[in-house]
Amino acid sequence: MKKQILLTPGPSQVPPRVAEVAARPMIHHRTPEFREVLARIHKNIRCVMGTTGDVFILASTGTGALEAGVANTLSAGDKVLCAVAGKFGERYSEICQAFGMNVVEIVKEWGGLVTASDVRKALESHPDAKAVFVTHSETSTGALHPLHEIGPVVREHGALFIVDTVSALGGVPMKMDEWGIDMLAAGSQKALMIGPGLAFLGMSARAWKAYETSTLPKFYFDMKHYKKRWEEKGETPFTSAVTLCLQVDEALQMIMEEGLDNVIERHRRLSRACKAGAAALGLEFYSENRSDIETVVRVPDGIDGVALVSMAQERFGIKLSGGQAQVKGKIIRIAHMGYATEQDVILALSALEMCLARMGFDAPLGAGVKAAEEVFQNEM
């Protein structure tokens, strides 16, 4: 007998209450019943995004929403700045290049941070930049970009501020309007607690202004269709991903019942405990300004990171993530987002310390768990 516990930075665990909804009989998407669902999702997503502006539901994964951010606001040849400090920063840059943008990358080493000061310098060097792309929580490294500091710099310059919060929304604070974000892309399979396949896009009035002059070809991700259908009928222009909408509706209601501030605070507490546990094991963090949705540590010298992740799953039923691309085998990522509790952190640290000890790393059994327990004790 083995319980499998999913602690990867997306997909994340789905609460039973949300999972069950997917097994209900299918309903049609052009009905009063379903319009109610969509209306509630819009209301709650607005709240989680911190916006009173337009929000749209896309039947795609987060990458589709990233593309929508580009295709609806820009034109081929436009100069844009992309903050690149990990895999998802690179993805924004790839999308912009695929759409013929003149891309200037603001590059930091993986694990590093593109700061407001970096963005200011880049904008001074490239005053003709039309947009700045930043990844909120860079899941490939664990870093959290300080959007609240970058936003005002971008706004002052007049460029569009386009943000990927795919992995962060619902797990860390997000104030789209206050921070001056114009296009905000989010996904369903992280802190929003359902499976992958649904994305959300917040769109500011400034973004709509940019839409008017954007000449990139688009259809499935053309937000004009979404806005029109929403305003006229309270529906999506193309068929809604009904199952996933019903699920995210339920998940968002759970977030509202717990209280968004409490949800964010829970993420903070789990993050603090998991990071305290990792530190107590003598592990080194991989990134600066660490996001609360995951804990990312370097694999100690002499340890096989890929084997460690396998052992945690096969022997202890704890599914962690290793590194992607250039950090494959070099980091371990423990996600504590969405439907995650203190229990998950305890089990993750317990599996981690047992695996490390078994693989010859000098980590005292129980030390990580103890440090996490101390955090929880102090916050009872």
Place this chain on the structure above:
Amino acid sequence: MKKQILLTPGPSQVPPRVAEVAARPMIHHRTPEFREVLARIHKNIRCVMGTTGDVFILASTGTGALEAGVANTLSAGDKVLCAVAGKFGERYSEICQAFGMNVVEIVKEWGGLVTASDVRKALESHPDAKAVFVTHSETSTGALHPLHEIGPVVREHGALFIVDTVSALGGVPMKMDEWGIDMLAAGSQKALMIGPGLAFLGMSARAWKAYETSTLPKFYFDMKHYKKRWEEKGETPFTSAVTLCLQVDEALQMIMEEGLDNVIERHRRLSRACKAGAAALGLEFYSENRSDIETVVRVPDGIDGVALVSMAQERFGIKLSGGQAQVKGKIIRIAHMGYATEQDVILALSALEMCLARMGFDAPLGAGVKAAEEVFQNEM
């Protein structure tokens, strides 16, 4: 107490066995376990599409796959022919226009059919056409385009043959390779028996040849990413819509267990019975060359079509569809696709004849059901 039965042409009913799968604990998409799921889907979708070529799974609705058919093979300014005889033919044309194609529409009245001879004439008038777009089952009208006749004409000319089988795949025969189809777009929420949100794209070697010279910008629907990741890892390039993939895997296994030929034959039988019932009620069919996935009839003079659809649902729990756009209120559509049985046809006809009688149409109670029963009796 009321049982609600969904008989709309998408979404359609989901078998309990498939629905349950969605409620299982979430799994990660970069695992041997999930790669097995994807491999099985690919194998079975190939079989249902009738191709030995490439097939891809998209996290989008069918419209995303339609767009992929355009964006991966053509360039702005290319001349294309679009067969337009209903809402989804119009959609192909809209997508092509959005991507800057030089669109020539081959227009028939809604309910009509674009024939091989129409396509031949159009190709003769436009020998520079790069592609021909045809909707297989035009769900807005109930017509089925004769792809087996159109395909050879297109191939002879040398244009690409790009087909929307979103609502038909799994319900009527499809022989992608034999009919010379180059891009084939399908959806999940019709005869494939899961909810909306997943799409499938078949892509021929000729389509890949066209890919090389296509200059339309693309990223989320860039099939190069899909092909590379599939060949290297047996995965999707972006996150898979895990829940929906698990479901369609189960649904495709059900189709294989029943036997694809038997599934197609079941659709034929239900279609024959439903159409016999409609004819017995004195109703007039809306379209030529009627598809087996639905029965589409004109609303008799003097009857309020919108009210009839409401009454069928509210009074009898049978969810039918009315007409879209220019035929709103003028037609009734009864879908019998996917997880549909003789019982569904009986109940649909029963509700239909009761509603018609109640609304003053001279339809003898029981006549529609009787005609359907005769079909079933003859085929026992």
